[in-house]
Amino acid sequence: MWTCPPRRIVTAVDFGEASAQAVGVAAALASASGAALTLLHAETLEAPPYFTAEQIDAIEHQRQAARAEAQRYLTRFGRRHTAVPFEAAIADGPPADAILRAAAGADLVVMGTHGRRGPGRWWLGSVAERVLRHTGVPLLVTREGTVDTARGVFARVLLSVSPDSASVRQPAEAYARALAAQFGGTLAVALSAEDVHDAARRGDATLIVVALAAGERRHGLDATERLLRSCSHPTLFLLERHADDEGAQATGA
Numbered sequence: 741m742w743t744c745p746p747r748r749i750v751t752a753v754d755f756g757e758a759s760a761q762a763v764g765v766a767a768a769l770a771s772a773s774g775a776a777l778t779l780l781h782a783e784t785l786e787a788p789p790y791f792t793a794e795q796i797d798a799i800e801h802q803r804q805a806a807r808a809e810a811q812r813y814l815t816r817f818g819r820r821h822t823a824v825p826f827e828a829a830i831a832d833g834p835p836a837d838a839i840l841r842a843a844a845g846a847d848l849v850v851m852g853t854h855g856r857r858g859p860g861r862w863w864l865g866s867v868a869e870r871v872l873r874h875t876g877v878p879l880l881v882t883r884e885g886t887v888d889t890a891r892g893v894f895a896r897v898l899l900s901v902s903p904d905s906a907s908v909r910q911p912a913e914a915y916a917r918a919l920a921a922q923f924g925g926t927l928a929v930a931l932s933a934e935d936v937h938d939a940a941r942r943g944d945a946t947l948i949v950v951a952l953a954a955g956e957r958r959h960g961l962d963a964t965e966r967l968l969r970s971c972s973h974p975t976l977f978l979l980e981r982h983a984d985d986e987g988a989q990a991t992g993a
Contacts, residue, residue: 742912755781767890768824777825780829849880850881898940899928916949
């Protein structure tokens with residue numbers, strides 16, 4: 741259902757502090773698991789429909805130059821935040837669409853979020869929510885300023901599985917246990933939201949893993965998105981895909 745340890749990790753980058761933190765966490769996991777690591781940045785530069793052929797040709801040259809510069813900058817950014825080898829990938833189009841396309845060939849997506857509201861949350865706020873809603877790949881989200889050390893994220897893993905998602909408890913527990921074991925961490929299981937909040941408040945968790953079965957996913961995503969916005973802990977979402985959802989991940993529909 742979910743592959744752990746992951747073989748390919750994709751990390752979304754917008755060059756801010758939140759994505760720098762995400763790179764560190766993803767790199768620690770890639771180093772421990774031997775996974776291939778891709779840093780992904782999305783660029784959009786489109787010609788208006790009324791442009792002439794000459795103007796379209798000019799903007800295409802600008803787009804190629806911008807992509808080349810973005811690739812160089814992404815490579816420098818990655819090297820500042822990890823010594824783990826990675827691929828620097830520049831994608832065309834809106835960020836959420838680019839991440840969903842990349843996720844189709846990955847075992848894990850890692851994103852940072854600053855949790856802001858209004859226009860400032862466009863990149864790593866609303867984008868993370870859209871990826872969460874459409875992806876079937878495990879999504880690990882870290883909040884800016886909440887990670888002391890990248891490896892420390894996996895020290896005390898808390899798995900949250902509601903009674904309605906009992907069908908995915910076994911694979912989710914196996915995934916979370918394997919993740920913790922790579923870093924010598926521990927795993928605990930919570931069966932209620934109150935247990936999760938109590939553990940987070942006491943400092944008993946460094947990573948919260950939320951597992952949703954396909955049936956609950958269809959009705960529980962609103963609550964899951966609220967957790968994404970409000971949780972101060974790094975959170976890994978394991979969402980079982982429903983058959984009717986196939987294809988949405990690749991298209992971003």
